[in-house]
Amino acid sequence: MSVLNISPIRAFSDNYIWLITRENEAYVVDPGEPEPVTRALDAASLRLAGILVTHHHFDHTGAVKALKEASGCDVWGPPDSPAGPYDHIVAEGSTVSVLGEDFSVLAVPGHTLDHIAYYSRGEQALFCGDTLFVGGCGRVFEGTPPQMRASLSKLTQLPADTRVFCAHEYTLANLHFAQLVEPDNADLSRFLSACEKRRQNNQPTVPSLIGDELAYNPFLRWDSPAVRQTLADAGRLIEDTPDGVFTAVREWKNNA
Numbered sequence: 001m002s003v004l005n006i007s008p009i010r011a012f013s014d015n016y017i018w019l020i021t022r023e024n025e026a027y028v029v030d031p032g033e034p035e036p037v038t039r040a041l042d043a044a045s046l047r048l049a050g051i052l053v054t055h056h057h058f059d060h061t062g063a064v065k066a067l068k069e070a071s072g073c074d075v076w077g078p079p080d081s082p083a084g085p086y087d088h089i090v091a092e093g094s095t096v097s098v099l100g101e102d103f104s105v106l107a108v109p110g111h112t113l114d115h116i117a118y119y120s121r122g123e124q125a126l127f128c129g130d131t132l133f134v135g136g137c138g139r140v141f142e143g144t145p146p147q148m149r150a151s152l153s154k155l156t157q158l159p160a161d162t163r164v165f166c167a168h169e170y171t172l173a174n175l176h177f178a179q180l181v182e183p184d185n186a187d188l189s190r191f192l193s194a195c196e197k198r199r200q201n202n203q204p205t206v207p208s209l210i211g212d213e214l215a216y217n218p219f220l221r222w223d224s225p226a227v228r229q230t231l232a233d234a235g236r237l238i239e240d241t242p243d244g245v246f247t248a249v250r251e252w253k254n255n256a
């Protein structure tokens, strides 16, 4: 039973800063820009009580200093982070209490080496930054493809009803790419139609569910015979292993 209210604050062109509230208290996840956060807090008369950071990129941390100075709130974030140090350094196995609800920290390196995610069983909620996207995953900037796949694999072990609060609205582009990788996936076509409707109405497609991602996200489907066949037919599958499949899909998307 979730007790926290979670809603998106739009920032830059396609970022979501997640606003977590309980009564008049709020946390934000990955604030890259201060103004949209301040507007959202003021509009609902909320007090900023904390900031969670998933990784160091500027579009996730650019507003941390200003919001902390304005509110006096504490900041949680990963160790060895170029945007740190934070008030509370958290890593795999750490627990963060967010407005009374426990979130556990998962290390998910790959997109960056400092990348962490925050997960609550009680809230059925995962804040995964730029690791897992709806229908996609982050680019592998600092880690290696096998490291990224291990991080994604860790997220797929979470309960199927876990809501995936990622940090970007990249869904339609991701799902169009997914159709190249798996043209006959009926779950994918259905989900793409649903997401197109949501975007036409200017609604977010985020969050999705972990259980659904397993059915259509090509970056999680390294065991799919159809995906492996497409890659083999295209001459893209250098090594028919889970890491080889993931690497080939990631390479394809990088150059698509």
Ligand SMILES: [Zn+2]
Pocket: 055, 057, 111, 130
């Ligand atoms: Zn990033």
